[in-house]
Amino acid sequence: MSVTGMAGMSNIKGLVPSLIPPEEIFAGTAAPFRLCVRNGKRYLPSFLIRVECQNSPGSTFPLIRQQTLSESSVMLTFDRRGQIPAVKVTVSSTYPVGFFTRYWTFEVDTLLTVFPAPLAASYPAGGVNAPRTGSNYRRERGLDGELERIDLYSGSEPLRMIHWKLSARSADFLVKGFGSQSATPLTINVADLPGRGVEERLSRAAWLVRRWVRERPVGLVLGERIITAGCGRIHGRMLLAELALYGLD
Amino acid sequence: MVSIKFLASILTYSIGLCGLLPLFPWLTSAPRLALLLGLAVGLWQDFKGNWPFKTWMQNGAIVPVFLYYAIQFSRANPVQPVVSILAIMLAVRLAGEKTVRHSLQIQALSLFCLASSSLFDLSPIFLLYLGLMLFLVAIALVLLTFQDQENSMLLPKRDLRKVLIAGGLMPLLSLPLLLFFFPILPRTQMPLWNFLSSPTVRTSGYSDKVEPGVQPNAGESRALAFRAEMGRQTPQRLYWRGSVFNTMQGNRWVRADGVPPEVPVFSGPKVDQLIYPELSVSRVMIGLDRPTEISLNRLKRSPDGVFEYSGSLNKHLNYRASSAPDGLVAVKGAINKPFYTKLPVDISPRITGLAAEIVKAVNTDREKIDLLENYFRNGGYRYSMTGLPTGPDALEQFLFIRKQGHCEFFASAFAVLLRSAGVPCRLVGGFKGGNYSELGGYYLVSDDMAHVWVEAYIEGNGWQRIDPSSFAANAGEVWNDKKSRSLILRMKLTLDYLNYEWNRSVIVYDFEQQFEYARKAGKRLQGINPANILRNIFPYVLAIALLIALLFVVRRTSLFNRREERILKRFLRKVEKEHGISVERGELGLFEIAERADNQRVSEFSGIYAGALYRDRRLTDDEYRRLQQILREGF
Numbered sequence: 064m065s066v067t068g069m070a071g072m073s074n075i076k077g078l079v080p081s082l083i084p085p086e087e088i089f090a091g092t093a094a095p096f097r098l099c100v101r102n103g104k105r106y107l108p109s110f111l112i113r114v115e116c117q118n119s120p121g122s123t124f125p126l127i128r129q130q131t132l133s134e135s136s137v138m139l140t141f142d143r144r145g146q147i148p149a150v151k152v153t154v155s156s157t158y159p160v161g162f163f164t165r166y167w168t169f170e171v172d173t174l175l176t177v178f179p180a181p182l183a184a185s186y187p188a189g190g191v192n193a194p195r196t197g198s199n200y201r202r203e204r205g206l207d208g209e210l211e212r213i214d215l216y217s218g219s220e221p222l223r224m225i226h227w228k229l230s231a232r233s234a235d236f237l238v239k240g241f242g243s244q245s246a247t248p249l250t251i252n253v254a255d256l257p258g259r260g261v262e263e264r265l266s267r268a269a270w271l272v273r274r275w276v277r278e279r280p281v282g283l284v285l286g287e288r289i290i291t292a293g294c295g296r297i298h299g300r301m302l303l304a305e306l307a308l309y310g311l312d
Numbered sequence: 313m314v315s316i317k318f319l320a321s322i323l324t325y326s327i328g329l330c331g332l333l334p335l336f337p338w339l340t341s342a343p344r345l346a347l348l349l350g351l352a353v354g355l356w357q358d359f360k361g362n363w364p365f366k367t368w369m370q371n372g373a374i375v376p377v378f379l380y381y382a383i384q385f386s387r388a389n390p391v392q393p394v395v396s397i398l399a400i401m402l403a404v405r406l407a408g409e410k411t412v413r414h415s416l417q418i419q420a421l422s423l424f425c426l427a428s429s430s431l432f433d434l435s436p437i438f439l440l441y442l443g444l445m446l447f448l449v450a451i452a453l454v455l456l457t458f459q460d461q462e463n464s465m466l467l468p469k470r471d472l473r474k475v476l477i478a479g480g481l482m483p484l485l486s487l488p489l490l491l492f493f494f495p496i497l498p499r500t501q502m503p504l505w506n507f508l509s510s511p512t513v514r515t516s517g518y519s520d521k522v523e524p525g526v527q528p529n530a531g532e533s534r535a536l537a538f539r540a541e542m543g544r545q546t547p548q549r550l551y552w553r554g555s556v557f558n559t560m561q562g563n564r565w566v567r568a569d570g571v572p573p574e575v576p577v578f579s580g581p582k583v584d585q586l587i588y589p590e591l592s593v594s595r596v597m598i599g600l601d602r603p604t605e606i607s608l609n610r611l612k613r614s615p616d617g618v619f620e621y622s623g624s625l626n627k628h629l630n631y632r633a634s635s636a637p638d639g640l641v642a643v644k645g646a647i648n649k650p651f652y653t654k655l656p657v658d659i660s661p662r663i664t665g666l667a668a669e670i671v672k673a674v675n676t677d678r679e680k681i682d683l684l685e686n687y688f689r690n691g692g693y694r695y696s697m698t699g700l701p702t703g704p705d706a707l708e709q710f711l712f713i714r715k716q717g718h719c720e721f722f723a724s725a726f727a728v729l730l731r732s733a734g735v736p737c738r739l740v741g742g743f744k745g746g747n748y749s750e751l752g753g754y755y756l757v758s759d760d761m762a763h764v765w766v767e768a769y770i771e772g773n774g775w776q777r778i779d780p781s782s783f784a785a786n787a788g789e790v791w792n793d794k795k796s797r798s799l800i801l802r803m804k805l806t807l808d809y810l811n812y813e814w815n816r817s818v819i820v821y822d823f824e825q826q827f828e829y830a831r832k833a834g835k836r837l838q839g840i841n842p843a844n845i846l847r848n849i850f851p852y853v854l855a856i857a858l859l860i861a862l863l864f865v866v867r868r869t870s871l872f873n874r875r876e877e878r879i880l881k882r883f884l885r886k887v888e889k890e891h892g893i894s895v896e897r898g899e900l901g902l903f904e905i906a907e908r909a910d911n912q913r914v915s916e917f918s919g920i921y922a923g924a925l926y927r928d929r930r931l932t933d934d935e936y937r938r939l940q941q942i943l944r945e946g947f
Contacts, residue, residue: 066486108474111458123461126471159482161457
């Protein structure tokens with residue numbers, strides 16, 4: 064008994080779990096986390112290590128060699144938006160003989176921001192290219208964007224648009240169709256969004272940010288705070304973080 | 313990849329065999345058959361990977377068997393039903409699927425089976441099986457823990473090796489603890505399940521009567537009778553006294569209850585022995601002839617040197633005996649001469665006539681004994697275990713016709729002739745000889761050494777030991793000392809030594825011995841002299857220190873980190889201290905550290921170190937010195 068007790072004790076000693084979160088975590092949606100366990104022991108491996116975080120089903124590592132890191136993935140779900148400073152992780156093992164389970168609980172520092180659960184929304188006052196339900200074609204055309212398609216010459220296009228090389232191979236004139244580089248900025252005023260209460264409006268705003276931020280500049284009006292429109296993932300995450308933390312300070 | 317379940321199954325079968333094999337010879341046919349069948353069915357199902365023999369069927373099958381054996385259980389027959397039901401339960405579990413739960417049950421049942429085999433025979437082989445079983449159980453428990461987490465778990469061979477090594481190390485590590493705890497944990501004065509055990513006792517060896525002429529051939533059992541821990545003795549002294557037969561009834565010698573009182577006077581040096589008798593039905597305690605003292609409770613001592621034990625014969629005993637081994641014991645005062653010269657009325661006149669004829673010319677007891685000895689020596693008598701005279705006139709046949717017999721004939725005939733000639737005498741039953749184990753420092757005496765000799769009373773001298781069998785014409789061949797040095801015998805003695813140590817240190821290790829050891833240890837501790845101890849252990853400490861120093865010098869490079877690793881560690885510590893950049897090993901490259909630190913010296917260090925590291929070479933001495941200088945001067 065003393066030997067198995069010692070073996071069980073030393074088995075879970077020196078194990079340090081860590082969690083690597085995905086880029087975006089939305090409330091109420093399972094997000095894949097990378098779960099790492101480092102065995103810091105100098106000589107001894109650890110056997111049959113089970114790691115559980117919060118309410119996830121957890122994962123089992125049959126063997127973690129000394130001075131190495133083992134990885135697995137877990138799906139974690141957070142019910143509410145906001146900042147999660149730490150996640151409770153339990154490292155347990157029934158090793159060596161399965162009569163007792165020994166465990167340690169860690170508070171793993173994560174500093175996660177959980178975005179509001181996205182809720183589909185249409186934006187009522189979106190300017191010329193406001194999104195509509197139904198058709199999903201992209202309509203905007205321009206001269207300064209990327210080459211997007213080849214069309215038949217209709218007679219109205221400027222001559223410099225004719226694709227001479229391709230036209231030479233075909234019987235008709237073909238013209239280059241460019242997209243428009245300048246898209247109308249979208250400024251989402253959370254207060255204007257439909258919904259019962261702040262949480263629902265924030266959820267709709269989150270959906271809109273996700274939907275549009277890669278295609279056009281998106282800005283945000285959150286009470287008195289106004290965030291100017293911007294494009295791209297990083298800007299989008301910044302907006303989502305604002306939505307996540309709104310009213311929680 | 314190896315399946316944990318497969319390996320655990322193999323171990324479970326092995327553990328089952330460890331429990332079965334020692335018990336198998338003691339089982340009746342039904343459990344034996346069940347075991348063979350259970351093993352075969354289990355193996356077949358495991359091989360097919362399909363288990364039509366479901367758990368509920370197994371459990372259902374056990375119930376009637378259990379009831380049957382429960383009815384058979386009684387105080388007179390407690391063991392056989394219990395071991396039978398254990399064996400059948402094990403057989404049924406072996407026949408089914410080896411889930412974690414069932415495997416654990418098989419392990420527990422196997423352990424019970426092995427333990428119950430000790431009710432029949434507690435030899436060192438038991439220890440072997442127990443050791444093997446505990447070793448296998450330890451590994452199996454570890455594997456079952458893995459299986460319990462995931463039934464179909466597969467492990468790479470490399471990982472599995474680690475798991476098995478760790479599992480195997482556990483029982484090995486617990487061995488020192490076992491050796492430490494065995495002597496000191498409190499023990500009961502009686503074995504816990506003594507009530508179940510009906511001891512397997514020897515019925516052969518010497519008996520409570522001497523009756524020559526009952527069987528034409530004498531059986532010879534080589535079973536161990538007892539061991540006697542003592543110094544080596546001359547062969548002439550190796551007579552082990554058991555019982556004394558003082559009365560002749562018809563053709564047989566028995567021990568009459570009313571032993572006449574006498575006061576023996578022992579002179580000369582004594583020989584001390586520690587005797588370990590095997591379990592036996594006899595209550596007579598053996599000692600080197602002639603025992604003056606035997607230290608054992610509940611012992612009844614008779615005036616003729618017979619010690620009878622009145623306690624329980626169910627447990628192994630050991631006792632100290634002190635003996636006067638010279639074969640002559642003086643008596644203070646007189647003895648009851650008529651008692652020791654009495655013969656049956658129907659004694660053959662031919663025998664009494666022979667006695668009168670032999671001793672007619674002499675008067676003293678001493679002379680009569682000498683003449684009778686001469687008669688036997690020159691009479692052409694042969695020692696033999698076969699072709700023995702039988703019938704009521706067996707002694708007569710022996711003396712006058714066949715002239716061959718074993719010790720009972722020689723002793724019986726000699727005693728009858730002595731009594732006919734008026735010399736008081738009695739028969740002594742015991743053992744003669746013994747194989748000395750140099751290894752253990754004890755005599756090993758087996759049943760085939762059982763012997764009967766004569767004690768004759770010589771006026772003025774006392775009781776004189778006479779061994780008439782040694783007068784046989786072929787006595788030299790029978791008790792040839794040279795045969796005892798054969799290789800087989802030496803091997804047997806070595807094996808017996810292991811058995812003896814087991815007996816001495818495990819079987820008979822009870823509360824009394826534990827108390828005795830504790831008392832002795834306490835006494836020794838009182839008389840301890842620290843200076844003496846220091847003086848005694850100093851050479852060992854010195855030798856160990858020298859060995860460590862030697863190891864330090866020879867294996868310095870492999871025992872300690874290389875200089876590259878050492879200097880890197882120093883560098884990382886310094887970077888953390890001076891720039892607050894904490895680096896877990898392998899997380900941040902050298903150049904990344906340099907970039908973060910934004911320090912020229914850190915960059916220089918990184919450049920030199922990485923120059924060697926990434927070209928897969930060691931640092932040159934110049935580089936090493938420069939790096940040391942950078943670290944010394946700081947960033």
